[in-house]
C-alpha cells in the first residue's frame with residue numbers, strides 16, 4: 001500500500017482524541033525518509049488539502065511550510081519585499097529550537113552568497129554571477145563537453161556495463177566546471193574530491209576542508225595569473241568581490257550546479273532508456289533528448305523543493321497563515337503538477353514549469369545547463385548505440401532527502417567497445433577502470449581519483 005492509499009484519510013501525524021475518536025489535524029508531513037523518496041507525488045497530493053501550502057518536516061524536528069500551489073509559489077518567488085531569503089531571519093534557529101544535528105541545516109544556513117541575500121546586496125552579488133556566466137563561450141562549452149564525455153565513456157566502454165551515475169553523470173559536470181572555472185590539474189582533482197565527498201556524505205568534514213583549501217588556492221592563483229575563465233571574470237567584476245566573497249560564490253556556483261546537473265542527466269537517461277515514448281533510447285535525435293529533458297523539468301525537477309523564504313511579517317498566503325521568520329519552502333515539483341494547470345501545459349507552454357525557479361533568484365545558468373545536458377546525453381547514446389538499462393526501470397530507487405529528486409544508481413549494459421587506444425585510467429598503477437573506483441585520494445596529486453589531471457593528460461596525448 002502506498003502513502004496515498006494508506007494516508008489519504010489518516011496522514012502521518014494524525015492524532016485521534018481518545019474520548020471522541022475525532023481525528024485531529026496532522027502536525028506535519030515528513031519529507032525525509034524512504035517513503036517520500038519512493039512516491040513524492042502522493043505526499044504533494046495529500047498536502048494540497050491544506051490549501052496553497054501545508055505543514056512539513058524537512059528532517060526530524062525541523063518544521064517548515066511547503067508551498068504546493070503554482071500561483072502561490074510564483075507569488076512568493078516574485079515578492080522579495082515580503083518573502084526574504086536571508087536565513088538569519090529564521091526565528092526557530094535563533095531561538096535554539098532547531099536540532100543542531102539536522103542534516104538539512106547546511107542547505108539552509110546563511111552564507112554571504114546570492115542565494116541567501118536580499119535587496120541591494122543580492123543585486124550586487126547576482127550581477128557579478130550573471131555577468132560572468134554571460135561571458136561563457138557556448139562553442140567552447142560544446143567542444144569541451146564532447147571531449148570530457150568521450151574521456152569518461154572511454155573509461156567504461158570496454159566493460160559492457162556501467163552505473164551511469166557514478167561513472168558518468170556525477171563526474172561530467174564537475175569536470176566541466178573545472179574547465180569553466182580555469183582549474184589547473186592538481187586543484188581540479190581536489191575540487192572533485194571535495195564536491196564528490198560532500199554529495200556522497202562520506203567524510204564530509206574532510207571533503208569540506210579540502211574544498212575550501214583548494215578554492216582559496218584557486219582564487220590566489222587567479223589573482224596572480226588571470227585567465228579566460230569564470231573565476232577570473234568574477235574576480236575582475238566591477239562590484240569588487242573580496243576573497244571570502246569569491247569563495248562563497250564559487251561554492252554556490254559549483255554546488256548549485258553540479259548536483260542538479262547530475263540529476264537532470266540521470267533522470268533524462270532513465271526516461272530515454274525505459275519509456276516507450278522515447279523509443280527506449282534508440283533514437284538519439286536532438287528533439288527527443290530535449291523532450292525527455294523537458295519531461296524531467298516538468299515531472300521530476302532535479303531541485304524538487306527548495307528556495308527557502310522567511311516572511312518579513314505575518315502573512316496570509318491565499319488563506320494560509322505564515323508567521324514572520326518561519327521557513328517557507330517552494331515545491332517546484334508540486335507546483336509543476338498543480339491540478340489547476342491545464343493538462344496540455346507540458347506541450348502548449350513548455351517553459352512554464354518552475355524547475356529553474358522564478359523571480360529575482362531564478363537560476364542564472366539555465367542556458368549552459370541545458371546545453372551541457374543535451375550534449376552529455378547525446379554523446380552517450382551515440383557512443384553506445386545499443387545501451388539499455390541493466391535492471392527493470394521499476395526497481396530503480398531514489399535518494400531520500402527533501403530537496404532533490406535524485407536516483408541512487410542507474411545501471412546500464414551495452415556491447416563492449418574495443419578501442420585501439422584507451423584513455424589512461426585515473427587510478428594509475430592498479431589497472432582498474434573508472435567504474436571500479438577505489439576510494440579517492442584527497443590530495444589528488446597524480447594519485448588515485450585524479451580525474452581532472454587524468455583528462456588533461458589524455459587530452460594532451
Ligand code: HEM
Pocket residue numbers: 114115116126129252253254256257258260261264301302303306307308332354355356357358360361362363364365366368369
Ligand atoms: C539542471 C540543472 C539546474 C537546475 C534544475 C537548476 C535549478 C535552479 C533553481 C530552481 C534555482 C532557484 C533556487 C532558489 O530560488 O533558491 C537555481 C538557482 C541558482 N542556480 Fe541553478 N540549476 C541548475 C544548474 C545550475 C548551474 C549549472 C549553475 C552554475 C554554473 C547554477 C547556479 C545557480 C545559482 C548561482 C543560483 C542562485 C541564484 C540566486 O539566488 O540569485 N545552476 N537553480
